[in-house]
Amino acid sequence: MTALAPSRHLSPLTGLANTFTLTWRSLLKLKTNPEDLPALVLTPIMYLVLFTYIFGGAISGNVHNYLQFELPGILVLAVIFSTLGTGQMLSQDIETGVFDRFRSLPIARWAPLFGAVLGDVTRYALSVAVTLAFGMLLGFRIQAQPLAAAAGCLLVLVFALAMCWFSALLGLIAGSARGVQWIGSLIYFPLTFGSNVLVPTAKLPGWLQAFVKGNPMTFLTEAERGLLVGGPVQTPVIRTLLWSLGLVVVFAPIAVEVYRRRT
Amino acid sequence: MNTPPADTAIEARGLVKRFGKTIALNGVDLSARKGTVLGLLGPNGAGKTTAVRCLATLIRADAGTASVLGYDVQRDAHQVRQLIGLTGQYASVDEMLSGFNNLVMIGRLLGIGRRTAKARASELLERFGLADAATRPAKTYSGGMRRRLDLAASMVGRPAVLFLDEPTTGLDPRSRNELWEMVRGLTADGATVLLTTQYLEEADRLCHDITVIDHGSVIAAGTPDELKARVGGQVLAVTAADPSRATDVKALIAERTGLAPATSPESGTVTVQVTDPGLVPTLVRELDEKGIVVEELTLRKPSLDEVFLSLTGSLPPEEPATRTQETAGSAL
Numbered sequence: 001m002t003a004l005a006p007s008r009h010l011s012p013l014t015g016l017a018n019t020f021t022l023t024w025r026s027l028l029k030l031k032t033n034p035e036d037l038p039a040l041v042l043t044p045i046m047y048l049v050l051f052t053y054i055f056g057g058a059i060s061g062n063v064h065n066y067l068q069f070e071l072p073g074i075l076v077l078a079v080i081f082s083t084l085g086t087g088q089m090l091s092q093d094i095e096t097g098v099f100d101r102f103r104s105l106p107i108a109r110w111a112p113l114f115g116a117v118l119g120d121v122t123r124y125a126l127s128v129a130v131t132l133a134f135g136m137l138l139g140f141r142i143q144a145q146p147l148a149a150a151a152g153c154l155l156v157l158v159f160a161l162a163m164c165w166f167s168a169l170l171g172l173i174a175g176s177a178r179g180v181q182w183i184g185s186l187i188y189f190p191l192t193f194g195s196n197v198l199v200p201t202a203k204l205p206g207w208l209q210a211f212v213k214g215n216p217m218t219f220l221t222e223a224e225r226g227l228l229v230g231g232p233v234q235t236p237v238i239r240t241l242l243w244s245l246g247l248v249v250v251f252a253p254i255a256v257e258v259y260r261r262r263t
Numbered sequence: 264m265n266t267p268p269a270d271t272a273i274e275a276r277g278l279v280k281r282f283g284k285t286i287a288l289n290g291v292d293l294s295a296r297k298g299t300v301l302g303l304l305g306p307n308g309a310g311k312t313t314a315v316r317c318l319a320t321l322i323r324a325d326a327g328t329a330s331v332l333g334y335d336v337q338r339d340a341h342q343v344r345q346l347i348g349l350t351g352q353y354a355s356v357d358e359m360l361s362g363f364n365n366l367v368m369i370g371r372l373l374g375i376g377r378r379t380a381k382a383r384a385s386e387l388l389e390r391f392g393l394a395d396a397a398t399r400p401a402k403t404y405s406g407g408m409r410r411r412l413d414l415a416a417s418m419v420g421r422p423a424v425l426f427l428d429e430p431t432t433g434l435d436p437r438s439r440n441e442l443w444e445m446v447r448g449l450t451a452d453g454a455t456v457l458l459t460t461q462y463l464e465e466a467d468r469l470c471h472d473i474t475v476i477d478h479g480s481v482i483a484a485g486t487p488d489e490l491k492a493r494v495g496g497q498v499l500a501v502t503a504a505d506p507s508r509a510t511d512v513k514a515l516i517a518e519r520t521g522l523a524p525a526t527s528p529e530s531g532t533v534t535v536q537v538t539d540p541g542l543v544p545t546l547v548r549e550l551d552e553k554g555i556v557v558e559e560l561t562l563r564k565p566s567l568d569e570v571f572l573s574l575t576g577s578l579p580p581e582e583p584a585t586r587t588q589e590t591a592g593s594a595l
Contacts, residue, residue, distance in 0.1 A: 021371040024371075025357065032359050032361065097351050098357050101355040103321050104344060104348075105369070106345040
């Protein structure tokens with residue numbers, strides 16, 4: 001049947017092609033999964049509407065001022081929470097046996113992991129676009145240079161890319177998509193809300209300030225504010241990049257190792 | 264390492280696999296000749312799935328060796344993966360994707376060009392009677408349709424060796440017959456198929472060779488006819504009118520035959536294989552002497568079920584009831 005002798009090694013190029021096929025598969029779900037796209041689009045819209053009109057008056061005196069303050073934070077919130085999707089999809093693939101099929105195929109061992117992550121980065125980009133577009137509709141104005149604003153969008157994607165390795169690890173060990181959801185929420189809620197995303201650090205009680213000041217979400221949000229509406233840029237950007245690097249260096253190898261162990 | 268004969272497609276020697284304290288495989292040997300169907304028969308939890316997972320490079324055995332078409336499943340896993348197709352006990356298709364896209368994805372992952380992959384997908388969907396459902400997400404498929412899609416997915420790369428883990432569990436009789444035909448067609452084309460099953464009928468009708476495993480060990484191997492002949496003799500079945508005397512009946516039969524008879528929990532019928540029909544008159548007399556009234560006493564040829572029973576000590580399920588996970592614990 002098989003005329004050709006099987007090849008001994010897999011070329012990195014094949015691995016890359018495998019990754020792109022699996023990215024395509026991940027993005028196809030935006031079209032075929034009825035919950036995927038609406039969740040991605042509606043979540044940031046819901047955050048914006050809720051937080052702007054609930055907290056706006058109380059925190060900043062008026063809605064417009066608060067929107068300028070909060071939108072960079074909402075950007076972070078929406079994107080960071082969607083990184084949970086990476087872990088959910090991975091654990092779903094394990095549960096349904098899709099991963100078994102992948103592992104029985106002559107593809108790069110890391111391709112399913114990288115394909116999932118790459119597909120998700122595309123999702124985050126969509127989330128960023130929706131947040132900005134809807135925010136502008138509500139009255140948000142970008143006050144910085146367009147190039148700086150573009151850098152802001154890129155920075156949140158870079159950080160999300162790092163976070164989704166953590167999510168991937170969660171997906172590999174949580175046992176079910178629902179497990180990823182609740183363990184993830186348990187970690188993500190304090191991490192995101194326990195920052196300057198919605199409330200200026202100065203308005204928080206002292207003990208909480210200590211946590212908030214060390215929280216990477218705070219650095220990321222500060223950097224986003226600087227890049228979108230003006231303010232300090234250099235320090236928060238550098239800190240965010242260092243955190244991103246740290247997350248990747250720690251969690252990517254662990255995730256890959258856990259994934260390989262399962263084989 | 265000793266090389267298996269040239270006409271051997273799948274070969275395993277002394278496979279051992281433990282999950283924590285559970286020993287899933289306890290030194291399994293098996294071998295499948297090229298172009299034949301090897302049936303791996305055994306009750307739930309016997310280790311069938313674990314064996315397939317070892318052979319299909321999904322998990323590493325703790326000890327022993329296995330090869331597919333001469334390639335070691337651990338050392339040459341990448342080569343093995345180019346030669347095999349796998350259909351798991353659980354339909355492993357992407358539920359969110361359409362049947363068509365599932366097959367295109369597999370084709371692309373196998374390095375087939377986009378156009379060829381699409382053509383192959385359409386061809387397989389047609390062949391498995393899924394052409395009408397090609398564009399629907401797989402999650403809308405019925406159990407049988409999903410199984411067929413799963414099978415189609417394992418055949419995209421025209422594998423020389425196909426592993427089918429309980430391929431007919433949950434299929435209606437018509438789909439099951441279709442699947443049998445497909446498997447026969449594949450072997451006629453020269454492919455080798457290893458399938459696991461709990462169904463004797465399936466093993467009997469489809470497999471050239473059968474390896475029976477239980478508790479992780481091979482307890483019998485041979486052609487279906489050889490296995491039937493092995494049990495040999497006839498089956499004596501005795502049912503006491505008073506179910507409480509079933510244990511007395513069992514004790515008496517055990518004493519007379521020197522064998523351990525089996526008792527059916529529902530009817531209290533005691534069965535045992537006998538080689539000497541002359542035993543029956545003696546037994547009738549002794550039952551009478553002990554005052555045991557017999558409701559039924561028969562002597563007949565062994566059924567396939569009893570072949571299984573004598574080998575594994577328990578009867579296979581009549582119908583696919585609940586699908587029990589065979590691999591222990593959370594081991595995937």
